[in-house]
Amino acid sequence: MSRKQTIIRGTFILTATGFLCRFMGFFYRIFLSHTFGEEGVGLYQLIFPVYSLCFALTAAGIETAISRTVAQKVSLGKRKEAREILLLGLFFSFLLSCACALILQGNAAYIAENFLGDARCEPLLIPLSYGLPFAAIHSCISGYCYGMKETKIPAISQMIEQIARILSVYIFYMILTKKGSDATITIAVLGLVIGEMASAFYSAKSLSRNSHPFARLHFTYTDMLFRFRELIPLSLPLTANRVLINLLQSIEAISIPARLQLYNHTNSEALSIYGVLTGMALPCILFPSAITSSVSIMLMPTVAEIQATDNYNEMGNIIKKVAGSCFILGLGCCFIFLVFGNWIGTVLFGSSIAGKFIITLSWMCPFLYTNSALLSVINGLGKTTFTFLINSFGLVIRIAGVFFAIPLFGIQGYLWGMLVSQLAVSACAIGVLWKNLRVRNA
Template sequence: MRCAVKDQLLKGTMILTIAGFATRVIGFCYRIFLAGELGEVNLGIYQLIFPVYSICFTIYAAGIQTAVSQLISHQPQKNHGQIIKAGITLSLCLAVILSFGLFSFRTVIAHSFLGADKTAPLLFVLAFIFPFCGVTSTINGYFYGKNNAKIPAVTQIIEQLVRVVFVVSFCFYDLIPVSSLILSVAGLVIGELASNFYNMYHLIKESSLIHLFRQKAQFGNVIRMALPLTGTKLIIALLGSVESVFIPPILCRAGSSLEDALAIYGILTGIVLPFILFPGTITNSLSVLLLPAISRASGKKDNHHVRQTTSVTVRYSLLLGVLTCAVFLNYGMDLGQFVFHSENAGKLLTLLAFLCPFLYVTTTLGSIINGLGKTVITFAFTVIGLIIRIGCLFFLAPVYGIFGYLFGLLCSQIVICLCHGIYLMKKTHITIQVAKYFVWPFVFLVSLLYISKIFCRNLIHLTNQPYLSYLLLIPVLFAAFLYFYQCGLISKKDIKLFR
């Protein structure tokens, strides 16, 4: 029986990992299209609506989804209808209230909170997404609680695919006389609507709606569990939103025009950060697998397995971060120009290259700490990081512009990473050889990629074939992995720890 549960859990995490990777790839390709279609300034305006979306989603869905998932997993099947009914009803009521609030006060929010009047029509369209998103999230929580990860995974992919097809088709064929900005937000709504239909269909297959709504809802249990979860997530959402919406006005105080500030904001949040986070898809997928593995080992008091797993995953995350950092340091400008046709994107990508090792390692460390059941610790460290970023934004950015904020971004990530690392070292007594897994790989990779960059540029000058020349990066990356293997930094036996 235990073996069957373990296999089901592993299967579920693998499905979520594959789905997460697929949606990241689709989303990344979509961002390339969006950056070219909207332009830098409009991309900044588009990105400004997401702080509002984040706050609202946290209120009407985030805590309720987790509460439903936990209650479903712990209560007998006869109570499942009561739980899902309560979750959907609560989420739908909150979503409708927030939708009407956004409809009514969109102009005030756009002008006073976001500082960009052009976001008002985008907020009007965005408000339609809340009810569908609330119901979808609650149903996903229901299936997570039943260890059925397939439905939520397919839901993610459907939402992404429908959104991309809708926006690209309407923009490419110019089917209706609406701006690309409005279409981009409408794509969010259409994608969520499609995934909602898919979710509802599978919920009805499991339990007819008539049977579902005849049952008495467990409002008390859902509210009691959802309130603290929503509260902690709302603090992070509010701090993150304050950070995001104040970037353009503070850049204006530093001497930029509003258009330039919005363009920088759009490049940073819509192009550069997603680009830096894209290789982190691997560490995110690893984290999904880590959580149950660490939880199982911790439950059995198997401290040796926890130490081994922690040590191996931190090493791999660090190596990925070092490799990505070296690539962005040497080829950041080229990638910005080649992928997004933006020189500014290339500059920011190069500047933020050092973020990669700390960012990827933090993702892994956070998942390990959560697996040990210490979610309050990761919450506290996240809040500390956000406060550092907001502090640098308010005190350094008005003087040094975007560089003051980027300094805060890097400092906060280093602090969060160190906090996670120190906590785990005390908890699990692991040690990481920094010189072996960070310093020497970094020196080797930066040198190797710098030489390859000079060679590539000379080859481009001689052949005038930039695309063909950059294919030389493939053997360079192969040489990097060969170096990792020969130095004993990676091995085949490490993967056995996740079985």
């Protein structure tokens, strides 16, 4: 199967699964908004910067490093070394996630009050921490599968995670309702943890049954040292990249409610606006990105494989086709959200504010969808420092919107900042790729 066919096949599988999961998640968010209200959804969304930061520290960089390294090993016929990379990555990621979970549990009160600015987040952070080790297992196995160009296990595990999360929350809600107890947003956090557990168990079981990655694998000290020198130096900048990016995102997300209060909003109103934006409008805008996310996942190991063979003409053709397709998709989605944005917000979410947010955010769709593919190519080339700098530049623009535009223009100022940020990221990513590919072809 050619590289183009591999990308198309993998993208189709991941996209179909991604759309189905996002379709379920779309109605799941409607359920959350009607059950717990805008303020409850706001509290739920407020803890995600902490979860994302912990995941970035323990698994995200290692997953990307596993995917890229495994792709190169497989292209050179070194499958045993690819399996050793997976084992080493799993060990480090699981160890880090367990340590991070303990630290999060011990400092939940401090993080809730001083970092998130709301003590009500403490009972949400403690159960959230138990999902980290399972997320690490799931992440590393998915990275290995992407490097092998196998999408079945990641796709099904994603589906299982979403189904387990939604069903568990609904069951908890029904049990509490029948008992006459109030259902709090905590059950949504428990559902998230159960979803991570289910996907981790499925991924580990399926990988062991289908490919036996550890069968007859003699992992000597010398082998471990060689794999360590290959994986860790690559994963460290990726992890630092993700941690710093998530730290900036956390500062951005946590500061939004506080800055909204400077625009004459009460604490409750600010949290409600934040919940509508992050829990309703943004997920709606990101719904079609199931396609571009799938393309990006398949594109990075493909670029790494092409780089190993120095076939830069093929790489240039693939980048042009993928980026062009993502941009056209973004234009189509922009038109749809402009026309139906108000209806989606008012009818589906029961929030006229959500409709206004969707219309404003629709303008960034062409750039948002294209950027995921462009940044994936840069990572595949091993230029992770550029990815970090580009993402950081975009986040600095958004944070500037939070601190300077929100007090003057309200949440609308932040939405404008998001649009400018995506435009800047597109320009920088295109510039980096143009320079690198032109030098290679010279």
